[in-house]
Amino acid sequence: MTPQSSAATVTAGAGQAGGPPPDAVHDQDDYARSRVPDSARRGAGSIFSVLVGFVTAFFFPLVGGLYLTMNGAAATWMGLIISFTVLIVLALVVARTTSREGLTSELLTRGAGFGSVGSVLTTVIYAGTFVIYAGTEGQILASSIDLIWDLPDQIWFVLVGLVFLPMAWNGINSMTKILIWTIPVYFVLLVAAIVIAWNRNDGMPAGMFDAMPEGAVGGAVGTIAVIAGLAGTVGINPFEAGDYNRFIRADRFRRSAVYSVVLPYVLLFFFAIPLGMYFTLVMGDFSPSVYFVGLLGLLPGVALAWISQVRVNLTNLHISSVVFASGSEAVGTRRLGRRFWLLVVTALSILLMWFDVLGNLNVFLEWTGIFLLAWVACVVADITVVRGLLKIVTGPVEYRSSQLRRYNAVGVTALLTGTVGASLIWLLATNPVLKGLSAYIGFAVAFGVHVAMAVATKGRTYFADPLDERLSVNQTRTPH
Secondary structure, three states, rough: HHHHHHHHHHHHHHHOOOOOHHHHHHHHHHOOOOOOOOOOOHOOHHHHHHHHHHHHHOOHHHHHHHHHHHHHHHHHHHHHHHHHHHOOOOOOHHHHHHHHHOOOOOHHHHHHHOOOOOOOOHHHHHHHHHHHHHHHHHHHHHHHOOOOOOHHHHHHHHHHHOOHHHOOOHHHHHHHHHHHHHHHHHHHHHHHHHHHHHHHHOOOOOOOOOOOOOOOOHHHHHHHHHHHHHHHHHHHHHHHHHHHOOOOOHHHHHHHHHHHHHHHHHHHHHHHHHHHHHHHHHHHHOOHHHHHHHHHHHHHHHHHHHHHHHHHHHHHHHHHHHHHHHHHHHOOOOOHHHHHHHHHHHHHHHHHHHHHHHHHHHHHHHHHHHHHHHHHHHHHHHHHHHHHHHEOOOOOOOOOHEEEOOOOOHHHHHHHHHHHHHHHHHOOOHHHHHOOOOOOOOHHHHHHHHHHHHHHHOOOEEEEEOOOEEEHHHHHHOOO
């Protein structure tokens, strides 16, 4: 059987085993629980416009200015280059696989060594991280509009949270239009801020590549501090890229990857984050809400904040609702679709604003970086070594709960080992280098344990039937 016919068999089997909802429901849920059919595939431009929405977040200029202040320019640039390189390698591996399989990151994780219920833990952390991002960006947005109309913060939190519902209600179809329509206005205001800052400073600010603010660490320790701070970004974005690149046809992925994977992250690491360094050097403050209002004036500055945050929060809310919908089927709540979960994540983001998520963000994001890198290590190990090099498991990635074990010891053990080990280093290490590298130590441990467990079990924990013919050990079995 050819790979293409095997994939067709698995897809057809999904319809026979339990009967999926009608195509209209799949489309409404953006295929959160099934493979994306060829009829729903999209061009690279559509995917690029969605991912660029994430790049426009105020969060990234904010961290650019913060890293400059804490670690110096040279260490920040070196940390960006290293983190970008690692991210692109991981994102290409995951996105190429989701494009071929047409599966969300949650469905891919099920078949990549975690089992139908074992993947739920990754679902909660992954989607929950985007809910945290949504609450953070929403709180920034509420703070900016409060400059124009002074109302109690709680009222703005609710209004800001609810404004995204109608825009994200119809999924990627309406999102793509909104994100494309807002690009011109966003870039006009952004270019105006860049030009005004340039003129105010009489050119490029000194120190873009060698500034060393008072109290900054710098050197190798500063570089590692930047890498550690970006661990969550490196861990989560391969899955975000995968969740959107599943809409790219597999035979077009190689040509599309420059636009649907590489270019958005080039803009993120070498435009959005350095832009924060540029404005911080000119204005002496690393907060975008402060320096954009200072450069553009109150109304245009707030308008830029709104356009930027609308673009990124659509992505945050959409992807978290898709992931929750994808994972909920595994625990018996199949009828709770993407729109239900959109309401839930909107309510959660408002609640986080009420509890000042922005003021308590750093510690949470540091730990999620450890978890997310351990998770991506498991999935990449499964794709490249277990299925690729060793071919312990063959054929299309299985995602149907009826065909999988509820818990697969391979991925679950590797994830917990990598996460717990790295967390202990992060909590207990006093050496800043060791502490800063804890997430990447966890990545290496999770990768190695995943492969070792797959070899030790010969893949027998991947399927409900340990004699499944997609296991290489069963393909070589002598018939009785």
